[in-house]
Amino acid sequence: MSLVEVSGLTVSFGRARPVVRDVSFAVDNGECVALVGESGSGKSVTARTLLGLAGRGATVRADRLRIAGQDTGKYRQRDWQRVRGRTAGLVSQDALVSLDPLRRIEDEVLESVRARGVPAAERRQAVIDALAEVGVPDPEARAGQYPHQLSGGLRQRALIAAALAARPDLLIADEPTTALDVLVQQQILDLLGEIKRSGRALLLISHDLAVVASLADRIAVLRDGEIVESGPTRRVLGAPEHAYTRMLIDAARGRRASRPAVAVGEPLVEAQSVSRSFGARRAVAAASLTLRAGETLGVVGESGSGKSTLARMLMGLTTPDEGAVLLAGQPWSAASERSRRGRRRDIQLINQNPHAAFDPRFTVGQIIAEAVSRSPGSGRRVRRQRVAELLAWVGISTEHADRRPHQLSGGQRQRVAIARALAPRPRILVCDEPVSALDVSVRAQVLDLLARLQSETGVALVFISHDLGVVEQISDRLMIMKDGEVVEEGGTAEVFDHPQHPYTKALLAAVPRLSSDSGPDSADLGAEPADVGEIAEDGQPVGANRP
Amino acid sequence: DTGASGSAGGGTPQRGGTITFGTTGEPDSWDLHVAASSIAAVALRAVYDSLVNEKPDGTFEPWLAKSWTVSPDGLRYTFTLRQDVTFSDGTKFNSQAVKANFDHIAAPATASRNAATLIGPYLRTETPDPYTAVVVFSAPYSPFLGAASTPFLGFHSPAVLSANPAGIASGGRNVVSTGPFTFASVQAGQQAVFNRRPGYAWAPRSAPNLGESYLDGYTVRFLPTDAARVGALTSGQLDVADQVPATSVAQLRSSPSTTLDSRDNVGAPFTYALNVTKAPFDDPNVRVAIQSAVDTDSITKGLFQGVYERAWSVLTPSTPGYATSVEHTWGYDPAKAKKLLDAAGYTGTDSQGYRTKGGQRLSVGLIYASSFTTAEQLNYHTALKDALKQAGVELVLRPLDTAAVVQAFSTGDYHFGAYSLSTPDGSLLRETFYSKDLPSAGGSNVSRVADPQLDGWLDQALATQDVTARDTLYGKVQQRVLAQAFALPTYVGKRIFGVQSRVHGFALDVQNLPHFERVWVS
Amino acid sequence: MTSATLTDRWPTRRIRRSRVSGSVVALVISGLVVALLGLIALFPQWFASTSPDTDDPLHAFTPPGARHPFGTDQLGRDIYSRVIYGAHISVANGLVATVIGVLLGCLLGLVAANGGRWADALVMRATDVWLAFPEILLALLIIALIGPGSTNIAVAIGFAAAPYYGRLVRGQALVVSRAEYVEAARVLGVPPVRYTLRHVLPNIAGPVVVLASLGTGTAIVAAAGLSLLGLGPLPPTPEWGAMLADGQGYLANAWWIAVAPGLAIVVVVLAVTILGRNLQARSIR
Amino acid sequence: MPPALRFVLRRAAGGIAVLWGAVTVTFFAVTAAGGDQIDAILGPDAANLPGLRAQVAAQYGLNKPLIVQYLNRLWSLLHGDLGWSYQRNEPVARLLSGQVLPTLELAASAAVVGFLLAVLLAVATAGRGRLARGLASLAELLAVAVPSFWLGIVLLAVFSFTLRWFPAFGAAGVPSLVLPTLALALPIAGVLAQVLRQELELADSKPFALSARARGLGERTLLVRHTLRHALLPVTTMSAWALGTLIGGAVLVEQVFSRPGLGSLLVDAVKHRDTPVVSAVVILAALVFVVANTVADAMYPVIDARLRVSTT
Ligand SMILES: Nc1ncnc2c1ncn2[C@@H]1O[C@H](COP(=O)(O)OP(=O)(O)OP(=O)(O)O)[C@@H](O)[C@H]1O
Numbered sequence A: 001m002s003l004v005e006v007s008g009l010t011v012s013f014g015r016a017r018p019v020v021r022d023v024s025f026a027v028d029n030g031e032c033v034a035l036v037g038e039s040g041s042g043k044s045v046t047a048r049t050l051l052g053l054a055g056r057g058a059t060v061r062a063d064r065l066r067i068a069g070q071d072t073g074k075y076r077q078r079d080w081q082r083v084r085g086r087t088a089g090l091v092s093q094d095a096l097v098s099l100d101p102l103r104r105i106e107d108e109v110l111e112s113v114r115a116r117g118v119p120a121a122e123r124r125q126a127v128i129d130a131l132a133e134v135g136v137p138d139p140e141a142r143a144g145q146y147p148h149q150l151s152g153g154l155r156q157r158a159l160i161a162a163a164l165a166a167r168p169d170l171l172i173a174d175e176p177t178t179a180l181d182v183l184v185q186q187q188i189l190d191l192l193g194e195i196k197r198s199g200r201a202l203l204l205i206s207h208d209l210a211v212v213a214s215l216a217d218r219i220a221v222l223r224d225g226e227i228v229e230s231g232p233t234r235r236v237l238g239a240p241e242h243a244y245t246r247m248l249i250d251a252a253r254g255r256r257a258s259r260p261a262v263a264v265g266e267p268l269v270e271a272q273s274v275s276r277s278f279g280a281r282r283a284v285a286a287a288s289l290t291l292r293a294g295e296t297l298g299v300v301g302e303s304g305s306g307k308s309t310l311a312r313m314l315m316g317l318t319t320p321d322e323g324a325v326l327l328a329g330q331p332w333s334a335a336s337e338r339s340r341r342g343r344r345r346d347i348q349l350i351n352q353n354p355h356a357a358f359d360p361r362f363t364v365g366q367i368i369a370e371a372v373s374r375s376p377g378s379g380r381r382v383r384r385q386r387v388a389e390l391l392a393w394v395g396i397s398t399e400h401a402d403r404r405p406h407q408l409s410g411g412q413r414q415r416v417a418i419a420r421a422l423a424p425r426p427r428i429l430v431c432d433e434p435v436s437a438l439d440v441s442v443r444a445q446v447l448d449l450l451a452r453l454q455s456e457t458g459v460a461l462v463f464i465s466h467d468l469g470v471v472e473q474i475s476d477r478l479m480i481m482k483d484g485e486v487v488e489e490g491g492t493a494e495v496f497d498h499p500q501h502p503y504t505k506a507l508l509a510a511v512p513r514l515s516s517d518s519g520p521d522s523a524d525l526g527a528e529p530a531d532v533g534e535i536a537e538d539g540q541p542v543g544a545n546r547p
Numbered sequence B: 001d002t003g004a005s006g007s008a009g010g011g012t013p014q015r016g017g018t019i020t021f022g023t024t025g026e027p028d029s030w031d032l033h034v035a036a037s038s039i040a041a042v043a044l045r046a047v048y049d050s051l052v053n054e055k056p057d058g059t060f061e062p063w064l065a066k067s068w069t070v071s072p073d074g075l076r077y078t079f080t081l082r083q084d085v086t087f088s089d090g091t092k093f094n095s096q097a098v099k100a101n102f103d104h105i106a107a108p109a110t111a112s113r114n115a116a117t118l119i120g121p122y123l124r125t126e127t128p129d130p131y132t133a134v135v136v137f138s139a140p141y142s143p144f145l146g147a148a149s150t151p152f153l154g155f156h157s158p159a160v161l162s163a164n165p166a167g168i169a170s171g172g173r174n175v176v177s178t179g180p181f182t183f184a185s186v187q188a189g190q191q192a193v194f195n196r197r198p199g200y201a202w203a204p205r206s207a208p209n210l211g212e213s214y215l216d217g218y219t220v221r222f223l224p225t226d227a228a229r230v231g232a233l234t235s236g237q238l239d240v241a242d243q244v245p246a247t248s249v250a251q252l253r254s255s256p257s258t259t260l261d262s263r264d265n266v267g268a269p270f271t272y273a274l275n276v277t278k279a280p281f282d283d284p285n286v287r288v289a290i291q292s293a294v295d296t297d298s299i300t301k302g303l304f305q306g307v308y309e310r311a312w313s314v315l316t317p318s319t320p321g322y323a324t325s326v327e328h329t330w331g332y333d334p335a336k337a338k339k340l341l342d343a344a345g346y347t348g349t350d351s352q353g354y355r356t357k358g359g360q361r362l363s364v365g366l367i368y369a370s371s372f373t374t375a376e377q378l379n380y381h382t383a384l385k386d387a388l389k390q391a392g393v394e395l396v397l398r399p400l401d402t403a404a405v406v407q408a409f410s411t412g413d414y415h416f417g418a419y420s421l422s423t424p425d426g427s428l429l430r431e432t433f434y435s436k437d438l439p440s441a442g443g444s445n446v447s448r449v450a451d452p453q454l455d456g457w458l459d460q461a462l463a464t465q466d467v468t469a470r471d472t473l474y475g476k477v478q479q480r481v482l483a484q485a486f487a488l489p490t491y492v493g494k495r496i497f498g499v500q501s502r503v504h505g506f507a508l509d510v511q512n513l514p515h516f517e518r519v520w521v522s
Numbered sequence C: 001m002t003s004a005t006l007t008d009r010w011p012t013r014r015i016r017r018s019r020v021s022g023s024v025v026a027l028v029i030s031g032l033v034v035a036l037l038g039l040i041a042l043f044p045q046w047f048a049s050t051s052p053d054t055d056d057p058l059h060a061f062t063p064p065g066a067r068h069p070f071g072t073d074q075l076g077r078d079i080y081s082r083v084i085y086g087a088h089i090s091v092a093n094g095l096v097a098t099v100i101g102v103l104l105g106c107l108l109g110l111v112a113a114n115g116g117r118w119a120d121a122l123v124m125r126a127t128d129v130w131l132a133f134p135e136i137l138l139a140l141l142i143i144a145l146i147g148p149g150s151t152n153i154a155v156a157i158g159f160a161a162a163p164y165y166g167r168l169v170r171g172q173a174l175v176v177s178r179a180e181y182v183e184a185a186r187v188l189g190v191p192p193v194r195y196t197l198r199h200v201l202p203n204i205a206g207p208v209v210v211l212a213s214l215g216t217g218t219a220i221v222a223a224a225g226l227s228l229l230g231l232g233p234l235p236p237t238p239e240w241g242a243m244l245a246d247g248q249g250y251l252a253n254a255w256w257i258a259v260a261p262g263l264a265i266v267v268v269v270l271a272v273t274i275l276g277r278n279l280q281a282r283s284i285r
Numbered sequence D: 001m002p003p004a005l006r007f008v009l010r011r012a013a014g015g016i017a018v019l020w021g022a023v024t025v026t027f028f029a030v031t032a033a034g035g036d037q038i039d040a041i042l043g044p045d046a047a048n049l050p051g052l053r054a055q056v057a058a059q060y061g062l063n064k065p066l067i068v069q070y071l072n073r074l075w076s077l078l079h080g081d082l083g084w085s086y087q088r089n090e091p092v093a094r095l096l097s098g099q100v101l102p103t104l105e106l107a108a109s110a111a112v113v114g115f116l117l118a119v120l121l122a123v124a125t126a127g128r129g130r131l132a133r134g135l136a137s138l139a140e141l142l143a144v145a146v147p148s149f150w151l152g153i154v155l156l157a158v159f160s161f162t163l164r165w166f167p168a169f170g171a172a173g174v175p176s177l178v179l180p181t182l183a184l185a186l187p188i189a190g191v192l193a194q195v196l197r198q199e200l201e202l203a204d205s206k207p208f209a210l211s212a213r214a215r216g217l218g219e220r221t222l223l224v225r226h227t228l229r230h231a232l233l234p235v236t237t238m239s240a241w242a243l244g245t246l247i248g249g250a251v252l253v254e255q256v257f258s259r260p261g262l263g264s265l266l267v268d269a270v271k272h273r274d275t276p277v278v279s280a281v282v283i284l285a286a287l288v289f290v291v292a293n294t295v296a297d298a299m300y301p302v303i304d305a306r307l308r309v310s311t312t
């Protein structure tokens, strides 16, 4: 008997098209099943439906939906409450905000402990045990703390503890690592591995095949509410049948770009040991870089390492405390804003969050037109033509020109941002996490666009990301940043193959990747993190300074 | 005369109980020597006694004074005082007390508003012996007995007067006098509480209750909103409501648990004085035109739902000296108004329909103290404005703060001033139309009339002690005032009390003041 | 970071979206009602049946009926016509107060946002003090100083509301001038004057317009309240609050005098509130 | 010093500064506009008596330099001396003391009733079907749009004058409190209910609510343990606004119901330009406001641990 048996599951909200369609799968005792798919493919809805929490206004139909052998077709609220926590525990998607910020950790875990029926006197100990079980250091002290006092990794652990404390047969983990830094992600995956080894069934949900590959016995690939492919992990990864699965695998595997040799031209932009502090915090410390025409410089580092600050100094938006930035050999950071204004079109910026970078009152056409009108010699007609040209170039149809940014999808927005950045025909394009907010499939399109852009216009790129896999695809050279300092710099292949700095090593090791024969047994989970210090266990919320 | 009627019947008086009396507001001062408002007199009548008592027929009887004489020249009033009277703090009432009080009224520092007018050309008080007081005037002053019968010329305890005269204004235990009740406490804006004075035994002879009050006490609540007062009466929160608005009369009449007790106001009706010194009111044609342009009949009937009568004269009909001969001698006549204004040269018409002369709009102003103007009066101002507009005259309302009104009255910078006065007799005419009684001199000659003929009649009336002769003179005055349109009388207000049926013996005296010592409850 | 800014304390800012006021239908209806009210306020003579201040004392206190839909008052004036003409005054009061508040608020907010740290601190502390007075009380204090009357009431209310707008404008100005889309314009080399006109001001204006439309309702109510206290325009001006005050005295025998102007206030406030919230819901997206 | 205490002390200092500002502003506003203070003191009849003006000026210290007057004012305020009413010729403090209680009674009962109504309405309708929420938000919108003073008039007309269920005036006992409380509480309840419901629904849609449900919590437990606390946070923020509305509304409602209290005192004083009374009431209101605000600020960290340590 399977723990969970689903067949023909269809979930719809209101009169809209069902968001989950005819989904079937099963989870057996002690087994780990992974649901993989891009954002909006219906992973979370499927998972919640297993707990009777599909959501307000949801209509659930299924040929068969059995939990622990019981048919849930006639379940009422009360029956579901018995299933929740006890039969199946959920570690929900937004780990960082899934703990009630107004209550202590112990109160949250206690709810599960109580549900398990632990006598009052032993509850406190049970809570501590539950926390210790998931590897929370110093559980006695942590129990009394509030979520905001815990780092992201610890919060995720506490959430898992709260789910496990009720001793469920099945643990559903919905994107358990998405909001976390690479190194922390690794730790959580290790923990899940342990849980699985302890004999509990796991339903693992992720958009990233690489994350689940090492744990899952079986994988189901969801797309647009339907399972396009499913089967044993080794089979799915080794011999994908569906094109979509193949694309996911490609994205997860990473492709080292076979880039033509770099044309070493004049330095376009130069940072000469620039530093910048905000109050006591040193955001960037004595960083230097040189960017030449036609090359791509990747800048990598975890959240808060100073990447954006460096980018802003290159853009002349933040003045360095020390050091100087030169643009085409001329003073740039030291120049007055007035004198910079005319030269600004040479260096353009693409932001992580394009939505915020558009005036909400402007249409796409107006946004581009504003950028175009800054370029010289443009009559009204010429300008309109150029707008159309630019939009066509980034693959936005002209009918979108009258829309406002909030009416576009994330990928479309980023393309509009690229079109705007291109409008003044810049020589340098600074991209600050341009694809972090995008789905795998969209991400690939945008990266392709940038690559094409570079080959067609010869623009120099500064490409900032926290994701090594992404940088690897596009960069000629790499810069690794940690706590504001550049810890390593070199050609991409060189850094990947022969990392020098221990931090770089740890970073590379922590990236889950798919080797061609990935599977639960042969997973390349990487070594234990090298000596890089505990990350964010100091009460400083991880990712707090993310937009 | 409804004064003694209403709720008088109902068996033998019983002792005990209290009543709550709702009035329109809080007195401006609890010191009757200072206060201007009649509310103070209403609330405190039963706390103070007077030298003499005015009877319903207009004659006087002994009260704190056993007897009195007036010197032939009218300058000296000699009172022989009762010897058994004490203040509630135990001080004896004697001629020294009379002197101290009258001197207090006359002293400028007291800043008396009403009592100083009432006491007239006061010179001094002589005290030949402890129980004889001689009040001396600088000019003959025949209304003095009437004045002395009001509570405004009542007596504070000399002890208080010497210790803390300023404190009297704030009421409560600072108010100490000889009357049948004592002032227990006051809460600003809310209420004042009064208790029975044990051992009171010097009521005037005609009083229905000669001894201590029947009630243990009474409470005066300040309820400025008419609707609230009426509502409180119907819901039983009040035993007696003062100044029931005319528009509520019909409703209250139909209620079995309450009775109404009403009295025409004594004194001047609500009157608009036309300032004859200010153009265009220096032109009699314009004044008479104004008089003819206002349909006081209809306005009064509508606004007061037939409860008040229109006024024919500058005295109310129940005031001694009222001349019935002026009735129907003037009134609403739009054609006449039109003709007179044409005659006065206001023949043009401007874009808003007002008459003009030489391009100048016929526009006049009415000043009033906003904080002392009742809703009824303000409604009348509004009605006047519209009536004059129909005749092509613009009326500009000019609400001012009190100081500014006083200022304007003393400089004469106004067209209309409005007043209604309560004074027990026709001597009011002197106050309102005698050339020397301008507001700046403390009088009420708001019309600013300086008419030798009027002055002559009024002088004669002041000098004579003959009531019939005096009334004839007052009649002439009224006729001339109206013929000349020095003033536009509008309506005769009524003082209407709503009384719960459990309350007995509630009655107003000639001065429209309640005597709580005569009231009892069943 | 401790407490929300005072602007947040204006409750209307917090109200995101409610069922009734959130739909397009509500937007259209409230927009139409506001437009109609605007027409009435501008051209009362098109809607009124008679002049608002012609007395007819012999028909005083006529209950609502065919001839007088809202009845007549103590002087026999047609209450319907008075309510219609009153729209002119009450709406004008609300608008004048709001305009004063917005102008003063913009001045404060822009000075605080752009005048450097000291100016900012000074303005913020001043608004702290300002906001410590409840609005009506502050208006009363001002009236005690400058005297009653229609204009003075509008001035007092506008003055009392100014710090709310000031805080909003300051906050908006700070947020908008640091917004990434303004930065994007700078990156393109757009000169300051131009991006301020094109991007900063219009985006500040949005929320201010929303708050102002909600504030107009509040101001109309406040003005009526002060008139009710007898601090309003002179009779026979058909101001709604003054009419309420009139009617208050005749509640027992002629309830309709106080009911009609009150209903008028409710309709206006409902319309501008629903409109304001719709605008807000739209602008928050 | 523990951070919590330091926090409270800092807020208190801020409050005192605001209060000082309020006193200063009122003082200078009154003196700047108050050329006629002496007229107001003397009243209608005595205003033009020559010697009296100087005498009064001396008596009230109005002849001293402005700065001395100001310092005197501060000094006497520190001693609880609120000044002297021109119109009633009494210490303002004594005038106020008699009127504070009825106003407090009204404001407190309106606050409690308004809050309870709001919580009941919000809890009963949050997350319910379209109809229930539609009706509730319609009611709330109406409650917000109906001015409390007019509501008072209507309540009076219906329940007092027509049905005679409640007394029409006064401050005696519970019956006389019912109608004014309702008039004052309903608009506030409308606003609070809206905010509460939105916050409840917002909290309910947060991930932590999902994980709590996934732990098997029932709806009522979820409400009590989790979402209600979240919804109450913004209500705490709004307490200052509600207080201002209560005080302002009380002035008008007291007038409508002829209730004794600060409102009638204040209105009377405004009409008579009795500036010492007006400024005393206004300062008193500012004091209450500042205290309430400080309390509310001190409450945040109690409710929300995130605000306890100042990490920035
Ligand atoms: N309560 C709800 N009401 C209406 N639509 C919903 C609701 N919950 C989810 N949806 C819709 O269902 C679809 C699937 O959502 P779901 O959260 O399952 O996606 P997902 O695969 O988990 O994506 P992600 O990776 O972004 O978490 C989406 O289009 C989403 O908008």
Ligand SMILES: Nc1ncnc2c1ncn2[C@@H]1O[C@H](COP(=O)(O)OP(=O)(O)OP(=O)(O)O)[C@@H](O)[C@H]1O
Pocket (backbone or CB within 6 Å): A278, A281, A282, A283, A284, A301, A302, A303, A304, A305, A306, A307, A308, A309, A310, A466, A545, A546, A547
């Ligand atoms: N304007 C600012 N004021 C104060 N501190 C700042 C400011 N900008 C950045 N910092 C701080 O400087 C440090 C570096 O920030 P930066 O944004 O450059 O990091 P990042 O590497 O881009 O991180 P992320 O991946 O989260 O975007 C952070 O600790 C951040 O909190």
Ligand SMILES: [Mg+2]
Pocket (backbone or CB within 6 Å): A043, A044, A045, A093, A174, A175
């Ligand atoms: Mg999801």
Ligand SMILES: [Mg+2]
Pocket (backbone or CB within 6 Å): A307, A308, A309, A432
């Ligand atoms: Mg960044």
